[in-house]
Amino acid sequence: MQVPAPFDYERATSVDHAIGLLERLGESARVVAGGHSLLPMMKLRLANFEYLIDINDLHSELGYIRAEGNEIRVGAMTRHRELLESDVLVEAFPIFRDAERVIADPVVRNRGTLGGSLCQADPSEDLSAVCTTLDASCVIQGSGGTRVVSMEDFYQGPYETAVGAAELLIEIRIPLRPGGSSAYEKVERRAGDWAVVSSGAAVWLQDGVISDARVGLAAVGPNTAGIPAISETLRGKTPTEELFAQAGALAAESCNPSTDMRGSIEYKRHLANELTQRALRRSVARINGQGV
Amino acid sequence: MQVSLTVNGEEVSEEIEGRLLLVHFLRDQLGLTGTHWGCDTSNCGACVVWMDGEPVKSCTVLAAMAGGRDVRTVEGLEQDGELDPVQQGFMECHGLQCGFCTPGMMMTARALLDRNPDPTEQEIREAISGQICRCTGYATIVRSIRWAATHESAVSIGSRP
Numbered sequence: 001m002q003v004p005a006p007f008d009y010e011r012a013t014s015v016d017h018a019i020g021l022l023e024r025l026g027e028s029a030r031v032v033a034g035g036h037s038l039l040p041m042m043k044l045r046l047a048n049f050e051y052l053i054d055i056n057d058l059h060s061e062l063g064y065i066r067a068e069g070n071e072i073r074v075g076a077m078t079r080h081r082e083l084l085e086s087d088v089l090v091e092a093f094p095i096f097r098d099a100e101r102v103i104a105d106p107v108v109r110n111r112g113t114l115g116g117s118l119c120q121a122d123p124s125e126d127l128s129a130v131c132t133t134l135d136a137s138c139v140i141q142g143s144g145g146t147r148v149v150s151m152e153d154f155y156q157g158p159y160e161t162a163v164g165a166a167e168l169l170i171e172i173r174i175p176l177r178p179g180g181s182s183a184y185e186k187v188e189r190r191a192g193d194w195a196v197v198s199s200g201a202a203v204w205l206q207d208g209v210i211s212d213a214r215v216g217l218a219a220v221g222p223n224t225a226g227i228p229a230i231s232e233t234l235r236g237k238t239p240t241e242e243l244f245a246q247a248g249a250l251a252a253e254s255c256n257p258s259t260d261m262r263g264s265i266e267y268k269r270h271l272a273n274e275l276t277q278r279a280l281r282r283s284v285a286r287i288n289g290q291g292v
Numbered sequence: 293m294q295v296s297l298t299v300n301g302e303e304v305s306e307e308i309e310g311r312l313l314l315v316h317f318l319r320d321q322l323g324l325t326g327t328h329w330g331c332d333t334s335n336c337g338a339c340v341v342w343m344d345g346e347p348v349k350s351c352t353v354l355a356a357m358a359g360g361r362d363v364r365t366v367e368g369l370e371q372d373g374e375l376d377p378v379q380q381g382f383m384e385c386h387g388l389q390c391g392f393c394t395p396g397m398m399m400t401a402r403a404l405l406d407r408n409p410d411p412t413e414q415e416i417r418e419a420i421s422g423q424i425c426r427c428t429g430y431a432t433i434v435r436s437i438r439w440a441a442t443h444e445s446a447v448s449i450g451s452r453p
């Protein structure tokens with residue numbers, strides 16, 4: 001039987017309350033949202049805390065997806081299923097629905113949250129790749145107020161983020177830019193598994209020419225990483241198969257996979273290449289109104 | 293600590309340890325052994341119950357987290373001696389062999405049919421994709437759920453008292 005080590009359970013009723021508890025209880029406390037990453041780690045005793053602060057009641061405060069000005073704001077407690085089913089989100093960023101369809105399984109998606117996924121900072125986690133691809137930023141709140149960090153600054157290493165011991169990730173902001181679309185491609189060993197490799201792409205076209213493009217990969221390095229070299233190569237060019245092949249080759253070169261039970265380094269580089277091409281191709285097809 | 297919640301419409305209040313998982317609370321403390329305890333890693337889905345109307349894997353939810361919530365287990369499917377159409381479907385179409393995955397499968401199936409009364413085979417397969425039948429009896433499970441879809445009569449358990 002897998003059971004976590006003993007801890008005291010607290011339930012937060014608001015963001016301020018949660019931050020107050022974190023300040024009072026210090027580093028021996030951790031917040032739990034959906035719990036589908038944290039509780040398994042605690043059951044295996046890979047993580048032990050004296051206090052667990054349940055923030056599920058904050059769903060009423062932090063469970064939302066809304067367009068505000070030139071960005072979409074998603075509350076950190078928004079659950080996978082809500083992300084999957086959101087028309088606002090899929091219209092602006094179809095990459096979210098692509099990814100959510102292949103994250104864990106429907107029952108797990110009823111519990112897991114966007115904020116929890118990002119804060120877990122697992123190098124294979126799909127939403128981290130999605131948010132990196134979309135150049136999202138993270139709003140982190142502490143007792144002194146809020147601060148906004150880019151995805152690049154959010155990740156500080158495997159399972160490490162910029163969120164301090166007495167802080168809470170409360171919102172993810174994704175810039176809305178006209179003329180773009182996005183897609184996500186993942187290869188997994190079986191339904192619901194972690195990625196062998198995933199690739200997300202976002203492309204913006206102006207008069208048939210790529211004004212900007214971004215690619216984010218998962219499961220091929222210490223943290224999900226955007227690849228600036230791909231953006232530089234694609235900008236100002238007409239989208240063609242040759243260009244996608246160049247981008248794929250760059251993805252394979254720039255990533256840093258390791259051999260494990262999911263595959264060899266060579267296989268993962270092959271996937272990074274192929275999946276990047278597919279995600280770019282699909283993004284461009286979507287901009288051109290081809291429903292794919 | 294004390295936890296109070298409703299289970300199959302009845303209020304319960306129990307003294308628990310903070311680390312107690314919902315599956316063990318239901319089975320060991322309340323004696324509701326219909327919910328099965330399988331892989332313990334949120335992979336197999338034998339432990340699926342409803343919390344506030346949505347299927348969850350109870351091996352990965354703390355009993356404390358269920359405080360104040362509405363929990364439904366497989367024992368809540370049958371009403372006044374009448375089987376839920378999902379249960380009837382599993383009987384009619386041989387939806388179980390060893391029966392270990394059955395409670396979780398039926399709870400997920402009931403939730404699916406409440407949201408989508410006429411699911412395709414593909415939609416059923418997606419809905420149960422987080423659940424494992426080690427007898428590999430998926431074809432008959434899907435058939436059982438389809439049977440239930442065409443023989444609906446019962447009121448959803450979520451709207452029962």
